[in-house]
Amino acid sequence: MTTVALDTGVGPLLRSWREQRRISQLELALRADSSARHISFIETGRSRPSEDMILRLAEHLDIPVRERNALLLAAGYAPRYAQTALDDPALGALREGMERLLQGYDPYPALVVDGMYNVVAANQGIQMLLEGVAGHLLTPPLNAMRLTLHPEGLAPRIRNLREWRADLLAQMDRQIALARSAELRELYEEVAGYPAPEGTDRAEDAETAASNGGAGSIGCSAGENAGAGPASPRPFALPLRIEHGGQVLSFVASIATFNTPMDVTVAELAIETFLPADRATADHLRSLTF
Numbered sequence: 151m152t153t154v155a156l157d158t159g160v161g162p163l164l165r166s167w168r169e170q171r172r173i174s175q176l177e178l179a180l181r182a183d184s185s186a187r188h189i190s191f192i193e194t195g196r197s198r199p200s201e202d203m204i205l206r207l208a209e210h211l212d213i214p215v216r217e218r219n220a221l222l223l224a225a226g227y228a229p230r231y232a233q234t235a236l237d238d239p240a241l242g243a244l245r246e247g248m249e250r251l252l253q254g255y256d257p258y259p260a261l262v263v264d265g266m267y268n269v270v271a272a273n274q275g276i277q278m279l280l281e282g283v284a285g286h287l288l289t290p291p292l293n294a295m296r297l298t299l300h301p302e303g304l305a306p307r308i309r310n311l312r313e314w315r316a317d318l319l320a321q322m323d324r325q326i327a328l329a330r331s332a333e334l335r336e337l338y339e340e341v342a343g344y345p346a347p348e349g350t351d352r353a354e355d356a357e358t359a360a361s362n363g364g365a366g367s368i369g370c371s372a373g374e375n376a377g378a379g380p381a382s383p384r385p386f387a388l389p390l391r392i393e394h395g396g397q398v399l400s401f402v403a404s405i406a407t408f409n410t411p412m413d414v415t416v417a418e419l420a421i422e423t424f425l426p427a428d429r430a431t432a433d434h435l436r437s438l439t440f
Contacts (some may be wrong), residue, residue, distance in 0.1 A: 160204065160225035165193040167211045170327065181210040181276075201227045214329050215417040218267075233414035236270055244416065245271075257421055257435040260399070265418030266333060267294045267322075275424070276338065279304065280395060288382040295322065299341045309398055311347045317388055337392055389427045400427040 161343075168178055170188075175193075176186040184203070191197035192207075199207070204225055208218045219229035234240055252260045252273040259275035269292040280288065284302035287293075297303045299315055308314055322338045387402040401424035413416035426432035 159195055160221055161193045161195045163221055163224055164204075164207060164211075167208075167217075168193075169213055171211050173211070178207065178210060182206050185272075199225060201225075201230075205230065212328075213332070215411060216414045217329070219414065231412060231414050231417070234416075236264075236415055241413075241415070248421065251421065257438055258426060259424040260422065261294065262419055262421050263294050264420075265325075265329065265331070265414075266337060268292065268296055269297075270419070275435065279392065281394070282307070293337070295337060295341045299344050301345055304392065305347075307393040309393065310389070314390055315346065315390060324366065387427075390424065395434070397430070399431045399434060401425060401431065402427045 168175070173181075174186075175189040178184075179186045179189045182189075182203075183206075188197065189207075192199045192203070201222065204221050204227070205218065208221060213221070215231045216233075219231055222229055236245065248262055248271055252262070252271055253293045255275065257278075258274050259273065259279055260268050261272040264270055272292075273336050274346075278299065283297060283304065284300075286301055287297055287303050295318065298308075299305055300316065305311055305315075310406045319338070319342055322334070322341075326334050326338060385420045390403060392399055392401070404423050404425060408416050408419065426435060
């Protein structure tokens, strides 16, 4: 993933990150146990920061690991963080641990993506959801955003596509602001250009709930919406409502990253799990044989 460099000097780079984070020189100086004058001198090139100072400022500015290497290089220092290929033997324990985690989560869907949302590992629950996706989208490297939003991917089966699409695009936009990656921006423009659904999701959801006896309602199993029963509780998180096997399944997503990564590859990995948001979805998944 390529970083967008606004300037080759470490001072202007640090200034652009500080301004992006909307932090004043004084506030950054207080956080980094320095002075506003020293921060100003660094940003204008009047003072060359030490390696430790660069890393300290990067920590307080929440700069991604990949971009911390870029800052060090711009200041004339060697990169601090390695970028190890995921198939390297040195990451064997990491791969094994992720595989065990994904398999243990079956039959609920779970996957691991890199910084470009390419799928590097997935369990059988994910493979179940990908049934019917066009073959060209399943050619490695699989990209989670393309798989979800492409008209020949999952999009036609997502009943609340308008909401889910908006949430994914907002997530990508936040990631671009954090990483400032030209490749990620290109991916965003591609998937944002896919046909957007018209109308509202609420009408679709009401129709689905009626035809499935409320199988997709948050907190309710099939049949609990029938008749004059109690109203369904509001969702506790935005659900992904997707058709599978003639039934609408409802999931809420959770994303986990590695704590204090010391490798660029590991820093950009994210484990995404999908938890059944109602009893009907959980029962349906447990009834499947993988």
